[in-house]
Every structure is written in C-alpha cells, then in structure tokens.
Amino acid sequence: MAPSAKHFKKRDAILHCLQCSTAHPSAESIYAQLKPQIPDLAMGTVYRNLNLFKEQGLVMSVATVRGVERYDGNTCPHVHFICTHCGAVTDLHEVQVGPELNAAATGACGGRVESCQLTFTGLCRECYQRKESGESA
C-alpha cells in the first residue's frame, strides 16, 4: 500500500537522515550514521541517491568544506556559517537576505538567477572559546 515499501528503504533512510539533521552532513557521515541500522548499505548508494535528490530539488549542496561536499535537507533559503577550525556547518536563521539583493543580482548578471547562498566563515562558538581560553592560559 504505502509506496515506501522495502523497495525504497535505503533511499528513504538517506533522505530522512538529511531532513532530520541540522549538521549538514557529508556523504561519508550519512553513511556512517546509517550503517549500523542498515549493515548492507554501500557508499555508492548514498552518492547515487544524493545526486538524485539534488536533481529533484529535495536536497541541496551547501558547500565543499575541506574537499568534501556537504548537503542540506532543508531547501528553504537560509544562511550558513562554516567554522574554519572544526568544519562544522550551521544555520543562521537569524540572518536574512533581502529580496532587493536578488533583484540586483538578476539585473547585474543579465541572465537568470535561480538561487542565492550567503555563507559566513569564521570560528564557531566552541572553537572560539577554546581558542580564547587556550591563548590566555
């Protein structure tokens, strides 16, 4: 009855993993998280489904951090923060990109703007505090 029978078990698990996480996981970490529950999961499957989801617009690529691609199951436009020290990617829902920027970009590029990503980089709270206390010690 339900279309998500046995046939889509892994696909659903991967999507669910992405949509329920705010860590913006990499393919590798999705695999690591799912592997215990689904022992016969293969990396190829993770990558294949990830690319499928991207095509379908269910998932987007946030950034490539230290050579590995990070994904986001939340496709509503929002701002990201990347910690250069620990590699964490977090959402900054408090920061908003005004529509006027989009309009300006459309005018400036002369073509069609489809999406917009604002990303801040720096030190996250944990790494910042650790660094401060380490240096002052």
Next chain:
Amino acid sequence: MAPSAKHFKKRDAILHCLQCSTAHPSAESIYAQLKPQIPDLAMGTVYRNLNLFKEQGLVMSVATVRGVERYDGNTCPHVHFICTHCGAVTDLHEVQVGPELNAAATGACGGRVESCQLTFTGLCRECYQRKESGESA
C-alpha cells in the same frame, strides 16, 4: 636587488595570473594558461603555491564548481555569480552585502565571523539567451 628574481619566477607568474584574471580560474586553467610561457611548470607547483597564497590571504577560494576549486585573486569582498550551465564564475560588483548582515551573523553564530560570501547561481547572459533562442526556435 628585486626579491622576485629567478627564484620566484613561477610563484609570481601564478599570482599575477590570478590577480589579472576575472575568470576565477581553477588550478588546471592557471596551469594551462602559464604552460606555454613556462614549459617546465608542473601542476604540483601550481597547487603548492595556490595553497600558500590562500594561507597568506593573497588569494581566496570562491567555490567548488563541478568538483573543481575556483580561485580569486581579488580578496576585497564582493559578490559572485556562478552559471550552472557553463560553469563560468563572474563578479557582481553592483550587489553589496550591508554591514548589518555581518553584525547579525556575528551575533547569531556566537563565535567570530571572519568572512562572508554571497553567491548567486543561475544562467549567465550567454547561456540564458542561447537557451531562450533554442527553445523558441
């Protein structure tokens, strides 16, 4: 006398190539551009210097487009546009990120914000026009 004697010939050439280009080249394309003038240039050298420049803050990484990293010799903050069709990366100097966003991000992340990148994706003028005329034909 000048420190940039023979010893820094390739390093200088790579940096110059980046700073004079607005195409946000990849390591590969820097190599391709320089190779005719400097036949004994090696990819390893390009990558090594690129990483050095990044550390020194002379150059920044703009984005990873289709799996290849793109660099920018212009480190003044500015907005980018990436064409999903041809992979071109261009500057949008007309669009500006206000300082209030930076402040908001600093507050929201709780750590330290070091840089900010606003990137639009879509179709550049050429690809957009080509697509339009192709479809309406």
Next chain:
DNA sequence: GTCTGTGCAAATTGTTTGCACGCAA
C-alpha cells in the same frame, strides 16, 4: 653549506560508474 622553490611521479581521497543480482509489479 643551507634553505627554498620546483619537477616528477606516486599516492591519496572523494566521487562516479559498470555489472550482476534481487525484489516488486
């Protein structure tokens, strides 16, 4: 002599792909 920049080629690593199998319709 020492230090730094580099060529070269091998190694590493993230990602993709071909093939064969198994379940669902």
Next chain:
DNA sequence: TTGCGTGCAAACAATTTGCACAGAC
C-alpha cells in the same frame, strides 16, 4: 518479464606529497 534500487569493486579525477635537484644567499 520488465524495471528499478542496490552491493561491490573498479575506475576516475582533483589534489597532495615524498624525493631529489638546482639556484640563491
């Protein structure tokens, strides 16, 4: 029987790295 999702392992491509040498000081 046909089609799709998948495991597995090989293939790929971008990037990094170890080693040895050459020129600068």
